[in-house]
Amino acid sequence: MNEQRPIGVFDSGVGGSSIWQEIHALLPYEHTIYLADSKNAPYGNKSKEEITRLSIKNTEVLLEMGAKIIVVACNTATTNSISEMRERFKVPIIGIEPAIKPAALNTSTKSIGILATKGTLTSDLFHKTATEFTQDINVVEIVGEGLVPLIEAGTLDSPKMIKLLQKYLTPMVKAKVDYLVLGCSHYPYLIPQIRNLIPNDIVIIDSGMAVARQTKSILERLQLLRTDVSKPTLKFYTNSEVKTLKFLLKDFSEEISVEKKDF
Incomplete structure (x- = not known):
């Protein structure tokens, strides 16, 4: 057809x-x-x-x-x-929802990071998925407050953007996450900036x-x-x-x- x-x-x-x-x-x-x-x-x-x-x-x-x-x-x-x-x-x-399942199934450090909006992280569907797949895993959930407006403005490389990303990614690096789940469809546009701020062995996953x-x-x-x-x-x-x-x-x-x- x-x-x-x-x-x-x-x-x-x-x-x-x-x-x-x-x-x-x-x-x-x-x-x-x-x-x-x-x-x-x-x-x-x-x-x-x-x-x-x-x-x-x-x-x-x-x-x-x-x-x-x-x-x-x-x-x-x-x-x-x-x-x-x-x-x-x-x-x-x-x-589309955060790719928690592949991160949880593949982590070797038993520690994963999720960067998402408050609306996603507090939703029933997110809670249900996270509960199902992350029982024995340390999950570092960070609300990416302020990232979406900066992306909407096209300011991907601005000092404000880099400062916010450093603030949000540092706790994940300290927690030795080996998977970073991008839980907002805006965030894949920040992969180059994120890549510069985290170790190379952290795998970045989005749901596209x-x-x-x-x-x-x-x-x-x-x-x-x-x-x-x-x-x-x-x-x-x-x-x-x-x-x-x-x-x-x-x-x-x-x-x-x-x-x-x-x-």
Whole structure:
């Protein structure tokens, strides 16, 4: 079946574009629409009710644009709201949550670090996953307060960013973690900066590839793949300024369109 409707992706801003890149790499001929809800970023310090309201709003916008599947490219939205979203909408919905399981299963020091938002770390879904897989493991949980606004502003290498990262990563290094889980879809854009601040033997994990594989799997199972090999349309919308999104996606500038849109 040659299903032409797009994959819909949303995040509390520009960070989920790191997830979009993994999806596009795995499914290069799929049409995609990405919503960056930067006006309301970050979601991590909002109430569960507010996060759910915003997630429902974003999903409705994507469905109005014809999305055949929704990818929630936001850890906070997934861990707080995905069950409510799945009850409300008939379309397949894929979430993203911190990759605790692979870190817990592979650690040799029995110590792992998780850098995430407050909204993710305090959610029921995160607590359930962490409890299931980290019984005999030291877990250093750090709230990355202030990182998302700096990424949204495009200031990845600013002194303020480096100072914050040093503050958050130092307790993990002292605890001898050998896996660092990035529990926010914005954070993969900080991997170069993080790599400079931690020992080389610490493995950094994010969930992007797993989400891409799950998206492909569900599209195949439901026979919703686009089988054309012609150039797809790749549309990005933000309800804030377009500069940071264009900067983060500069390698795709000839393929994509980035526009400001109220939603």
